[in-house]
Amino acid sequence: DARGYGDSDDPSPTLKFSDFADDLNALLDHLGVLRAHLVGLSMGGYIAQDFYGTYPERVATLTLADTSQGFGTADEAAREGFLARRLAPLESGLTPADIAPKMIDVLAGPKVTEEVRQRLIDSVSSVRTGAYIQALKATVTTDFSKVLPSIEAPTLIIVGSEDKVLPPEESQILADAIPGAELVTIEDAGHLSNIEFPDRFNSLLREFLDRHATLADTL
Numbered sequence: 001d002a003r004g005y006g007d008s009d010d011p012s013p014t015l016k017f018s019d020f021a022d023d024l025n026a027l028l029d030h031l032g033v034l035r036a037h038l039v040g041l042s043m044g045g046y047i048a049q050d051f052y053g054t055y056p057e058r059v060a061t062l063t064l065a066d067t068s069q070g071f072g073t074a075d076e077a078a079r080e081g082f083l084a085r086r087l088a089p090l091e092s093g094l095t096p097a098d099i100a101p102k103m104i105d106v107l108a109g110p111k112v113t114e115e116v117r118q119r120l121i122d123s124v125s126s127v128r129t130g131a132y133i134q135a136l137k138a139t140v141t142t143d144f145s146k147v148l149p150s151i152e153a154p155t156l157i158i159v160g161s162e163d164k165v166l167p168p169e170e171s172q173i174l175a176d177a178i179p180g181a182e183l184v185t186i187e188d189a190g191h192l193s194n195i196e197f198p199d200r201f202n203s204l205l206r207e208f209l210d211r212h213a214t215l216a217d218t219l
Contacts, residue, residue: 002047004131011131017138021051028058034217037209041065041194042166043135046142053147060215062151063205065158066191068170069177072143079140086136090129097125109162109190116195148177154215155181156208158201160189182208 001008002020011019024047028036037060040048045067052059071079089099100121108117155178159171168185175183186193186200194201 011134015134020047032219034219035060037061039063049144059153061212062155068166070142070144096127100124107191111188151178157183160193161187163191165191
């Protein structure tokens, strides 16, 4: 769990996006892992890219799913608009549980089952408001465009064909910028491709990791 999510403590009011990468570095130390296979979806993909930019020697492979290079190419108006749209409901007194159904309508693809949809609603409903706001504000500071050309770790990029949050064009930018990156599209999947089509997602990931399994190492 990233800080502010699940069982992890809430972030401080001065949260920086780089704090997530530092947390991951501390976790690897704790686990005795020297190089790890990193898999990140959406904001998790941001964390994985940020981690590579600071701790490249600890990355065996990267899997970046339904993510982008960050907000570096967006102008100030676009960043402010992104934040305003997401903060307005929360600042009006609504909770993540209140807005979860509408969020899932945007996040999920057209073929999501009702069972999976409810699972996603439950997940969003469990998010803590303060931590979510802090994460949103930190996310709009991200820019990994300078990191991408330096990535030497084998990289797999996965995106849902129906991702409306970070559409396939964003993944294509990643694939074009990262040397040797592999790009795969999961048809009919939305932004949460790993949950919407787990068998397809896991099959792609397993095949990729099997090819590069020996690159990971322990301390």
